[in-house]
Amino acid sequence: MRGGTVVDHTGSRRADVVIRDGVVVAVGADAGADMGASVTLDATGCVVAPGLVDLHTHLREPGREEAETVETGARAAACGGYTAVVAMPNTEPPIDSAGVVRQVLELGASACCEVAVAGAITVGRAGTQLAPIAEMAALGVRLFTDDGTGVQDARLMRRALEYASALDVVLAQHCEDASLAAGGHMHEGEWSSRLGLPGIPAEAEELMVMRDLALCRLTGAPVHFLHLSTAASVAMVRAAKGSGLPVTAEAAPHHFTLTDAAVASYDPVFKVNPPLRPPGDVAGIKAGLADGAIDAIATDHAPHAQETKEAPFDQAPPGMLGLETALSLALGELGLPIERVVALLSWQPARIAGLFPRHGGPLVEGAAANVCVIDPDLRWTLDPATLSSKSRNTPYAGRAMVGKVRHTLLCGEPVVVGGRPQR
Amino acid sequence: MTATSETSSPDLVIDATGGGPRRRRHLMSVLDLGREGIEEVLRLTDSFVEVGERAIPKVPALRGKTVVSLFFEDSTRTRLSFETAAKRLSADTMSFSVSTSSVKKGESLRDTVETIEAMGVDAFVVRHSGAGVPWQIAGWTHGPSVINAGDGWHEHPTQALLDCYTIREQRAHRLGLAPGPRSLGGLRIAIVGDIRHSRVARSDVLAFTALGASVTLVAPPTLLPPSLAGWQVDVSHDIEDVLPAVDVVYLLRLQRERMQDALLPSLREYTATYGLTVRRAALLRPDALVMHPGPVNRGVEVAAEVADGPASVITRQVANGVAVRMAVLYLLLGSGVDLAGS
Numbered sequence A: 001m002r003g004g005t006v007v008d009h010t011g012s013r014r015a016d017v018v019i020r021d022g023v024v025v026a027v028g029a030d031a032g033a034d035m036g037a038s039v040t041l042d043a044t045g046c047v048v049a050p051g052l053v054d055l056h057t058h059l060r061e062p063g064r065e066e067a068e069t070v071e072t073g074a075r076a077a078a079c080g081g082y083t084a085v086v087a088m089p090n091t092e093p094p095i096d097s098a099g100v101v102r103q104v105l106e107l108g109a110s111a112c113c114e115v116a117v118a119g120a121i122t123v124g125r126a127g128t129q130l131a132p133i134a135e136m137a138a139l140g141v142r143l144f145t146d147d148g149t150g151v152q153d154a155r156l157m158r159r160a161l162e163y164a165s166a167l168d169v170v171l172a173q174h175c176e177d178a179s180l181a182a183g184g185h186m187h188e189g190e191w192s193s194r195l196g197l198p199g200i201p202a203e204a205e206e207l208m209v210m211r212d213l214a215l216c217r218l219t220g221a222p223v224h225f226l227h228l229s230t231a232a233s234v235a236m237v238r239a240a241k242g243s244g245l246p247v248t249a250e251a252a253p254h255h256f257t258l259t260d261a262a263v264a265s266y267d268p269v270f271k272v273n274p275p276l277r278p279p280g281d282v283a284g285i286k287a288g289l290a291d292g293a294i295d296a297i298a299t300d301h302a303p304h305a306q307e308t309k310e311a312p313f314d315q316a317p318p319g320m321l322g323l324e325t326a327l328s329l330a331l332g333e334l335g336l337p338i339e340r341v342v343a344l345l346s347w348q349p350a351r352i353a354g355l356f357p358r359h360g361g362p363l364v365e366g367a368a369a370n371v372c373v374i375d376p377d378l379r380w381t382l383d384p385a386t387l388s389s390k391s392r393n394t395p396y397a398g399r400a401m402v403g404k405v406r407h408t409l410l411c412g413e414p415v416v417v418g419g420r421p422q423r
Numbered sequence B: 001m002t003a004t005s006e007t008s009s010p011d012l013v014i015d016a017t018g019g020g021p022r023r024r025r026h027l028m029s030v031l032d033l034g035r036e037g038i039e040e041v042l043r044l045t046d047s048f049v050e051v052g053e054r055a056i057p058k059v060p061a062l063r064g065k066t067v068v069s070l071f072f073e074d075s076t077r078t079r080l081s082f083e084t085a086a087k088r089l090s091a092d093t094m095s096f097s098v099s100t101s102s103v104k105k106g107e108s109l110r111d112t113v114e115t116i117e118a119m120g121v122d123a124f125v126v127r128h129s130g131a132g133v134p135w136q137i138a139g140w141t142h143g144p145s146v147i148n149a150g151d152g153w154h155e156h157p158t159q160a161l162l163d164c165y166t167i168r169e170q171r172a173h174r175l176g177l178a179p180g181p182r183s184l185g186g187l188r189i190a191i192v193g194d195i196r197h198s199r200v201a202r203s204d205v206l207a208f209t210a211l212g213a214s215v216t217l218v219a220p221p222t223l224l225p226p227s228l229a230g231w232q233v234d235v236s237h238d239i240e241d242v243l244p245a246v247d248v249v250y251l252l253r254l255q256r257e258r259m260q261d262a263l264l265p266s267l268r269e270y271t272a273t274y275g276l277t278v279r280r281a282a283l284l285r286p287d288a289l290v291m292h293p294g295p296v297n298r299g300v301e302v303a304a305e306v307a308d309g310p311a312s313v314i315t316r317q318v319a320n321g322v323a324v325r326m327a328v329l330y331l332l333l334g335s336g337v338d339l340a341g342s
Helices: A070-079 A098-109 A133-138 A154-164 A190-195 A202-219 A231-242 A260-265 A279-291 A326-333 A338-345 A347-352 B010-017 B034-052 B076-088 B109-118 B133-140 B157-175 B199-210 B239-245 B267-274 B314-333 B336-341
Strands: A005-008 A011-014 A016-020 A023-028 A047-050 A052-057 A082-087 A114-119 A170-173 A223-225 A247-251 A371-381 A400-410 A413-417 B066-071 B092-097 B123-128 B145-151 B188-192 B214-218 B233-236 B248-251 B289-291
Touching: A005 A338, A047 A338, A052 A070, A052 A326, A052 A338, A052 A347, A070 A082, A070 A098, A070 A400, A070 A413, A082 A371, A082 A400, A098 A114, A098 A133, A114 A133, A133 A154, A154 A170, A154 A202, A190 A260, A202 A223, A202 A231, A231 A247, A231 A279, A247 A279, A247 A347, A326 A338, A326 A371, A326 A400, A338 A347, A338 A371, B034 B076, B034 B157, B034 B199, B034 B314, B066 B076, B066 B109, B076 B092, B076 B123, B076 B145, B076 B157, B076 B314, B092 B109, B109 B133, B123 B133, B123 B314, B133 B145, B145 B157, B145 B314, B157 B199, B157 B289, B157 B314, B188 B199, B188 B239, B199 B214, B214 B239, B233 B239, B289 B314
Parallel strands: A005 A047, A052 A082, A082 A114, A170 A223, A223 A247, B066 B092, B066 B123, B123 B145, B188 B214, B188 B248, B214 B233, B248 B289
Antiparallel strands: A005 A011, A016 A023, A047 A371, A371 A400, A400 A413
């Protein structure tokens, strides 16, 4: 890989990268000059970074293959620069047993990126009985969550944290108090009041963040906060980190790029959970990403078949695509140096997911060749028809973007070359 | 086309020869009209009220046009009012309601709308429990006008127009004025009740304030929208404090299911604190109007004696509804050419 600037958590330097049999064998200026490479990828003007890692991907398989499959979702991920994704367990059936974990891992074995699996905390994600966490952990599951809904019962969540604390796993919470959020379809506030749509108050999220910080303190078990969307949530997590609690947090690109005003179109493509928030919350998320209160950008990639999104706003399912736009939005909207952006997208989420250093690790001799090559200055316009995802529910159609993935390598194999998937 | 003296209203001819109103395609929100648009509808309505008083209350203005009422939520009154309006303009009408439709067989909203559009229609009159559905339909279709006949809690613009018309008409009538200034400038209007869940309230606030009235919302905090930022209204929780000062008190229907959502302790407590009882009605000025979009919960938001009393203009609202909807259909679908031809 010639002509790029290598960026990893050790810093950045001008270097070529030589890869053989899935492993980095040499890094340095002109390192590849006399190696007789069979394939040379041009990285001129590009950043060569460890592959991106998404903590929050809905691959929809099993059960919703009309919206996405492991194969198509992984291809979309590779196009977005990801070499690993964590598949969320809200499939049908849910990933709440060793059997379904195995099924998804097998499907992922031949995919364009590594597919890690998140298991459910409770059986059927129903919030009443603990799922077989240890059995799933034995298959390599590192993250557990009932994502799509939060564990409502505080006693059950406490037990889950205590039980998990012996297993080197992380419980991740979709923070939403169900009673306070009930019936809501967008952020509750000025816009919901005007648009006549039932709202979800910010406090529905914040109450559960507050509760889980208390439970984290009580049990000492690590908690990861999924898709934080309000300024107050970020502030609480920042303070908790300051007091030494073992917490991590992620935010989704749509929560730092879009506001609840977008719902005025009544287009269900803007319906998502947690909902799009007002500008003050968007600023809070950006601040959290800038100062480290939030550890990772996670896509919450949530494909939906077109017909399900052509329903009235209050009947359409929440969720939007994210894998193929996250990097560009982070580069274009956060105003952070590229090293920080890659940290939020690569090694920081890789550590939370337990995938470090195979993913997100420094590009040095002997490292696994999971790599993405980013052209940080390329200007492009999003045309949903060109996406690799099986679904088209992106809220960014027609948006001008800056920065794009040029190549993605999975274990040394170029799965994306010149922006195009190779399989 | 044949024309008779009965079917060519002078006002309408003036519109036709004067180049007609600026063509609007849809009426989905009161905001689509603005002050000038509202006043234009009210002016047109005067002509159609006159048509309604004729022996044969029918004009050929929309002959050959097809108006489809697309009702995904029960509403006999609004549907009949629109269909009567369309028929009095000589339009063909079709009616689609969920109970008789393929929606129950799983057909999507978009398929339903596109299928009906393909039959060749000029306007959809849409009622749906989901806020925003008229906007979605307007996005999926290409030719037809979309008229919002009520979307969720959001808007019901023709109700607001008929309310404005009724206030103007009844004020003039009761004060012995000539059918007068179009605006509601200087009037004080209280809207009482379940504002939060009311599309009527949202449209009325926009229309009343656009015409210069000052609006006070009177409700317990649980029945107000979560945010009133940007709303040009005052808020009160004391109906007895508000009643003596207003020219119009507009009561909203209280749905019984609000009790289950912990928004109110009981209907009885609501009536005791916010109902327009006979005793409270005595606080109103002698020329004040009592209004309600119907159907009325007698004895809950308003006492039967008050709903039927001299201050009530509730049946005038219904009567004017037809003329206002004729004006809206004419504004959106009619053209000067059609009328000149008639």
